[in-house]
Amino acid sequence: MKTPFGRKESAEARRLLIIETAALCFIDQGFHQTSIRDIAKRAGISLGNLYNHFEGKGALIAEIASLEATDIKKIENNVGKITKPDQALKKFIALYLDYCSQTQNVALSAEILAEAVRNPSIASGFLHNRQRLVDLITGLMRGMANEKQTQNSQETNDRAQFILDLIEGLATRSVFSAKKPSKRDVMHLQETIDRLVAS
Amino acid sequence: MKTPFGRKESAEARRLLIIETAALCFIDQGFHQTSIRDIAKRAGISLGNLYNHFEGKGALIAEIASLEATDIKKIENNVGKITKPDQALKKFIALYLDYCSQTQNVALSAEILAEAVRNPSIASGFLHNRQRLVDLITGLMRGMANEKQTQNSQETNDRAQFILDLIEGLATRSVFSAKKPSKRDVMHLQETIDRLVAS
DNA sequence: ACCTCTCGAATGAACGATCGTTCGGCGCTA
DNA sequence: TAGCGCCGAACGATCGTTCATTCGAGAGGT
Numbered sequence A, B: 001m002k003t004p005f006g007r008k009e010s011a012e013a014r015r016l017l018i019i020e021t022a023a024l025c026f027i028d029q030g031f032h033q034t035s036i037r038d039i040a041k042r043a044g045i046s047l048g049n050l051y052n053h054f055e056g057k058g059a060l061i062a063e064i065a066s067l068e069a070t071d072i073k074k075i076e077n078n079v080g081k082i083t084k085p086d087q088a089l090k091k092f093i094a095l096y097l098d099y100c101s102q103t104q105n106v107a108l109s110a111e112i113l114a115e116a117v118r119n120p121s122i123a124s125g126f127l128h129n130r131q132r133l134v135d136l137i138t139g140l141m142r143g144m145a146n147e148k149q150t151q152n153s154q155e156t157n158d159r160a161q162f163i164l165d166l167i168e169g170l171a172t173r174s175v176f177s178a179k180k181p182s183k184r185d186v187m188h189l190q191e192t193i194d195r196l197v198a199s
Numbered sequence C: 001a002c003c004t005c006t007c008g009a010a011t012g013a014a015c016g017a018t019c020g021t022t023c024g025g026c027g028c029t030a
Numbered sequence D: 001t002a003g004c005g006c007c008g009a010a011c012g013a014t015c016g017t018t019c020a021t022t023c024g025a026g027a028g029g030t
Helices: A007-029 A036-043 A047-053 A057-065 A068-080 A085-100 A103-118 A120-144 A153-176 A183-198 B007-029 B036-043 B047-053 B057-065 B068-080 B085-100 B103-118 B120-144 B153-176 B183-198
Strands: none
Touching: A007 A036, A007 A047, A007 A057, A007 A103, A036 A047, A057 A103, A057 A120, A068 A085, A068 A103, A068 A120, A085 A103, A085 A120, A085 A153, A085 A183, A103 A120, A103 A153, A103 B103, A120 A153, A120 B153, A153 A183, A153 B120, A153 B153, A153 B183, A183 B153, A183 B183, B007 B036, B007 B047, B007 B057, B007 B103, B036 B047, B057 B103, B057 B120, B068 B085, B068 B103, B068 B120, B085 B103, B085 B120, B085 B153, B085 B183, B103 B120, B103 B153, B120 B153, B153 B183
16 A cells, blocks of 8 residues: 655655644643653654754744744635625624634743744744734724725724734633633623724 | 841842842743753852752742732832822823833743743732732722712723733833834823723 | 850752754665 | 665753752850
C-alpha cells in the first residue's frame, strides 16, 4: 500500500501537525513553560525532526502568534455576507464575542500580549491584526452613516477601537468568572455599542 | 557607629529590596524568563539568601502580582478627596489612564494576566483588584444619580466594567504605539464615558 | 566595660533536572 | 542506489533548590 501523500504533501502535513500541537501546548502551559520536548512528544515525532521543520522555539512562537489572522479572516467572511451594515455589525459583535469568550483564545491572547511587550515582531503582528478588525468595523459604520454627514475618519477609527475594547473586556471577564456571557450581558453590550455608534 | 536598624527592620528592608528588584526583572524579562539568579545578582545579594526571605520563585510571583493593590489604594485616596462625584470620576479617568499608560505597568499586567489563566490564586487576586476599581466607579455613579431614579445595581456594575475596559484599552494601545494618549484621545475617551454614564 | 553565647542572616558550591540545539547514522522512497 | 525524512543520544548551559558553613549583632553575665 502506497502512502496517499507525496513527500511534499507529507512535509506540509507534518508542519501543520507541529503547529497545531504547539498551539495546544502553549494554551495549556504558556510559551516559556512549554519545552520543545513537550511539543515533539505530544505530536508523536522526534525531537530532532522538529528542527527539520522549524528553526527553533522562537519561530514556533511567531507562527502561533500569527495564527489569529486565520480566525479573523473567517469572521470577515461571515460578516461580509450580510448586506445591511447594522445587521452586519450585530453579527460581528456576536461572532467576535464568541471567539474572545473561548478559554483557549484568552490563554493564547494573553501569552501573545505578554510576548509582544518584548518582541517587536510579535507586537507588529498583533497591531496588524487589530487594525484588520478596526477596518472591518469602520467600514460598517461608514455604511450605516451614508445618509448623514461625513464622518471624521480619525474619530470613526477611535470608536471602532472602543467597540473592540468593550467586546474583549466582557469576553475576558466571562472567562475568568468561568461562565459564558449571559443574554443580559450580550444585550447590554449591544445597547452600549449602539449608543456609541449612534451619537 | 551602630547600624541605625535592628535585625527586624533590616530583614524587612531586605525583603522589600528583593521584591522591588524582582519587579524590575519581571518587567524587563517576564516571569518565566527571569531566573532566581538574575534577581539575586541585581539585588546584590547571594543566591541562597533569597531563600531565607521567600519560599521560592512562585512566592515571589504571587507577591508581585499583589503589588497592584498598593497602586489602586493610591488612586482611591486621590479620588476620595474630591467631593463632587462627576469631577471625581473625571479625576479617576485621568489617574487610571495615566497609570495604565506606563510601559512597565502594561508589561507587568500582561505577565499577571497570562499567569492568572493557569494560576487560580493569581486570578483571584486579579479579580479582587478589578472589583475594587469597579466599586469605586459605581460609588461615584450612584452619587451622580442621587436625584434621579434608583439605578439597577447590576447594570451599574456592568457600566463600570465597560468604563475600565475603555481606559485600559486606550492605554494599552498607546503603549504599543509608543506614544502617550493625545489630548484628543483623552477628550474622546472622556466624552464616550460621559455618554455611557448619562443614559 | 568586657566576655560569652545564641541564633538569624548571609554565603556560594553543589545537585539533579531540564533546557534548546546539534549531529551522525538509520531506513524508507523514488 | 541516491537522497531525504527521521531518530534519539549527546552537549553545554542554565534552571530552582538545598545545605554545610561563616559571620556578626545583640542579650545576659560578671
